[in-house]
Amino acid sequence: MKTYQEAIQQIRARGYRLTRARQGVLKLLWKKRKPLAASDMQDLLAKQGIIVNKTTVYRELEFLAQEKHIEEVRLHDGRRYYECVSSHHHHLICVTCKSIDDVILENEFEREERQIEREAGFKVLNHSLEFFGVCAQCQ
Amino acid sequence: MKTYQEAIQQIRARGYRLTRARQGVLKLLWKKRKPLAASDMQDLLAKQGIIVNKTTVYRELEFLAQEKHIEEVRLHDGRRYYECVSSHHHHLICVTCKSIDDVILENEFEREERQIEREAGFKVLNHSLEFFGVCAQCQ
DNA sequence: TTGACAGATGCAACACAGTTGCGTTAGTAT
DNA sequence: ATACTAACGCAACTGTGTTGCATCTGTCAA
Known part of the structure; x- marks a missing residue:
């Protein structure tokens, strides 16, 4: 921001x-x-x-x-x-035209990250999530 | 499997x-x-x-x-x-020793993917999620 | 066992992203 | 205007992955 x-x-x-x-x-x-x-x-x-x-x-x-x-x-x-730099977001990547769009999710894995730290003893610093698919224009 | x-x-x-x-x-x-x-x-x-x-x-x-x-x-x-090939999982990547471990999550973004398809018109085919952090050995 | 077909291989040369060392250029403060 | 040094250009290099082509070899059938 x-x-x-x-x-x-x-x-x-x-x-x-x-x-x-x-x-x-x-x-x-x-x-x-x-x-x-x-x-x-x-x-x-x-x-x-x-x-x-x-x-x-x-x-x-x-x-x-x-x-x-x-x-x-x-x-x-x-x-x-x-x-x-902007607020935390993820990317929608079109496998056809390679365009990239942003998406903001409500769930950001706080619960999952706590589970990982508890069960695997792994201290999560950050994560990376991308969605691959077909954008509206390419359908 | x-x-x-x-x-x-x-x-x-x-x-x-x-x-x-x-x-x-x-x-x-x-x-x-x-x-x-x-x-x-x-x-x-x-x-x-x-x-x-x-x-x-x-x-x-x-x-x-x-x-x-x-x-x-x-x-x-x-x-x-x-x-x-094995069941769908994600990776825990240690930024210190570069070791890689698997993790299986309960939440696999079915709801988020439906939201993306509804709101952005983007047809999700697959996703990719990795967690970066420090493994138990390196802490 | 042998021969032959085509899948698989090695080699050399290439493409491309990214890096390094070093001498030169050019913003900035005085 | 001058000087300091951040920033730059260039050339050469590294590492990952690719391509064309001649050669080799796994497999099957005779």
Whole structure:
């Protein structure tokens, strides 16, 4: 639920610079509101005249994730995706058109996680849940 | 819940061959009962004298998954894992020692999936849930 | 036992995501 | 304007997974 402006301010407050790549990546994720992978972002930035090396994109994403401005997401195609921080949600992934939508569930496994900690002695830190299927457009 | 012998019989019944690599991979997955990645299996096979090319391992895994003798699993490190078929379960992944354990939940989101289909028009085919945390040994 | 068919294999070369070292560039504060 | 150092570009590299093609081998039938 952080805004683009808040992220910018926090970056400056911590003594980091506002480079074209940094602003570009942030703006992209806040505008699209969808998980994007590094090469997608490099292409999208290039279209708006921001030509950056792929190494820069990877390092920028690592930096922004470390600073908690964005979050890494894995969607089971082997690539790393990133999205802007928002309330905890899960993804609906269309196996046909690959589109990604968010979904917020009421049940967030608090009971199940307690059961796991009790029965397996496993301390749950976080979880990951994705639904695969066919979106409304592709049916 | 398929046994190793059943898998072997089904493979022969469908006219496919029983090669060293094929038997080796199957035996490994039935013995370990844990998700294994291609390169892990190549190493484990080599230790028991079964030297196979990585291409063979990848093709074997694809074949066995297609024939429904094994299942592909993604564990968010970007690699493809495979495990022998058993009842529907989820994974507990230790962020410290990377060990993987199974967990079976009572709630399998039938209600949530119906909600998703009703509200988003998204037809759910399957889902994927993993828990990340610290296992009993690593605490 | 042998021969032959086709499934299975090895090899080399490739594709792609992501990483590393290092010299250079460019935001920012003074 | 200057200097400090965060950030960048480049080239080379790692690891996972894929492809084309020539070769090999499990299986079955004669």
